[in-house]
Amino acid sequence: MRLTSVLMAGLLSSLAATTAMSANFTDGVIKIGVLNDQSGTYSDLSGQGSVWAAKKAVEDYCKANKCDEKIEVVFADHQNKPDVGSSIARRWYDVDGVDVIVDVPTSSVAFAVSDITKEKNKVFLDSGAGASELTGKKCSPNFIHWTYDTWALANGTGSAIVKEGGKTWFFITADYAFGKALERDTAAAVKKLGGKVLGDVRHPFPAQDFSSFLLQAQGSGAKIIGLANAGADTINAIKQAAEFGIVQGGQNLAGLLVFLTDIHALGLKTAQGLLLTTAWYWDTSDANRAFAKEFAAANKGNYPTMVQAGVYSAVTHYLKAVHALGSDADGAKIVAKMKEMPTDDKLFGKGTIRPDGRKIHDMLLVEVKKPSESKGAWDYYKIRTKIPAAEAFRPMSEGGCPLVNKS
Amino acid sequence: MFELLGVPPQALLGQLLLGLINGAFYALLSLGLAVIFGLMNVINFTHGAQYMMGAFAAWMLLNYAGVPYWPALVLAPLIVGATGIVLERLLISRLYHLDHLYGLLLTFGLALIIEGLFRQQFGASGLPYDNPIPGGQNLGFMFLPWYRGWVVVFSFVVCMITWYVIEKTKLGSYLRAATERPDLVQAFGINVPRMITLTYGAGVALAALAGVLAAPIYTVNPTMGANLIIVVFAVVVIGGMGSIMGSIVTGFGVGVVEGLTKVFYPEASNTVIFVIMAIVLMVRPQGLFGTPR
Secondary structure, eight states, X not given: OHHHHHHHHHOOOOSSOSOOOOSBOGGGEEEEEEEEOSSSTTTTTSHHHHHHHHHHHHHHXXXXXXXXXXXXXXXXXXXXXXXXXXXXXXXXXXXXXXXXXEEOOSHHHHHHHHHHHHHHTOEEEESSOOXXXXXXXXXXXXXXXXXXXXXXXXHHHHHHHHHTTOOEEEEEEESSHHHHHXXXXXXXXXXXXXXXXXXXXXXXXXXXXXXXXXXXXXXXXXXXXXXXXXXXXXXXXXXXXXHTTTTTTTOEEEESSOOHHHHHHHOHHHHTTOEEEESOOGGGSHHHHHHHHHHHHHTTTOOOOHHHHHHHHHHHHHHHHHHHHTBOSOHHHHHHHHHHSXXXXXXXXXXXXXXXXXXXXXXXXXXXOOGGGOOSTTOOEEEEEEEOHHHHSOOHHHHTOHHHHHO | OOOBTTBOHHHHXXXXXXXXXXXXXXXXHHHHHHHHHHHHOOOOTTHHHHHHHHHHHHHHHHHHHOOOHHHHHHHHHHHHHHHHHHHHHHTGGGGTTSOHXXXXXXXXXXXXXXXXXXXXXXXXXXXXXXXXXXXXXXXXXXXXXXXXXHHHHHHHHHHHHHHHHHHHSHHHHHHHHHHHOHHHHHHTTOOHHHHHHHHHHHHHHHHHHHHHHHTTXXXXXXXXXXXXXXXXXXXXXHHOTTOHHHHHHHHHHHHHHHHHHHHHOGGGTTTHHHHHHHHHHHHOTTOSSOOOO
């Protein structure tokens, strides 16, 4: 019942009439399904903001190009549960005529949706999930991983910190697949550059109190405390690290998955000095700033995260490919076309998509500003370095994607 | 230096102290639950949401009215307590003649609604709240932030006052009598329904007080109470449903046990409380301090 009402609410009518149907679009409509967290932990960083971004992408695309067909955007809440996500995906593909699913934070849900998409030969463009296995062993000809992944974050933040002299590490890790993957990838990056991992502690997920783990990290004497967790866990850990004077004591924190909305929740006073890697930041170009302004006006004053910007970019490129093909019927063919065409949009600029489904663009290593440096709400990051696209993501040869080995 | 199972005694001392501080939160929250259950026979599942409302009230007072932490420590519990009184009058009071289960369902549903409303308004990722007393003291074996020290001392005092009021004063004796025989107490000219309403308000205010105390150290977000309430219920069950002293002692005790688990086997630190609960239920179903009902 909830799903249908959500679907009704999410309908977006197109700008053009459906008379001239020269192209072959299934049921005369291109239907884009935004599947993400609408009510839980990830609803701020994806949620309605991603839905808005998808609609905006359609609007901008159709302004610049002629859209003869109808394009609809629908959305649903997967509640971060793989079973809920899969049943929505099946329904969308089988009953509601959805052609492409976008966003899908929470890696476990993303794995499930990727399998179904392949089975139904549709298209899945992921912006919100992190697991790098999605373009590794689990890659699919119907899937593109758009915005970031655990390898890119671990490599960006880990390498940068070791290069700046942070050679000894201690990890505070969320005790589940994602946290362990993040720790593993970061530890590998640290060791590759001659750094050392002095220890780690696995905390239950979710955890409220981190003081005990922080004390253990303090006792290890490591220069860098890596936080291999996400969302409320990271916020709690950073907040309590400030309380226990970790940074004044000469140790530094490295947030391995931190979103703009997390910094907003922490406040600059607590978060200042934190290093993190992001795929996109609003205050980097006029086009991005304009997008952020419009986004904020429509989303209770919140600014867009990299995940939401990624949705915009992915939908734009999808529409280009579908128009170039003149059909939205064959998912694998569309994805092949998307990989063939270079990507170019106002938010992410120029980029490419690799055969394993990894979208490639520059990543940014940023430092959270001091309160005195910030000009106001959402002015949070100083750009430290740009990690060039070629170095930012895991080399294809190391991922173990079967699609690559074939060619 | 001698070591206990590979952990130096200084580190152990630090963890014990931290456990005691966490225990302060458990004690304060389970105390409110115990008061409400012990005197009203209502299993208040809205408690977690009311704890969250306390933290949000502090945030709102600061950001909308410029009221800093210290006055908020008094004001926020009063405000949230008042909402509790409204809730009791409008809804909960209609269920007293029914089974406990109905109260549980009602308060659980209310908790979900309240959390949903806050999420709708403030988003899911949370809000910042600054530490009013930053800094701390190096005790040799650990760094003790001033704020944590304040939390543990203040909670202990509040717990003791509550216990004293209910167990040792005339007002407390009225309350306890009203639980046993409301008709008789009413016959002596005491307004029992009003007393019950105020009791619920006081229990809710205790939850909100814990929320204000938590705001500077935990994330202030709509689900902060939902994560904690399950643990707190386990504390109440271990201590004995409705036992005031039981919930205080168990709250601090469970915090310490959890703290030790975080040293020896951190992965189990969320589970250990429930293991204790299961054992207590098997050996002594009425709880450590409870009396069989």
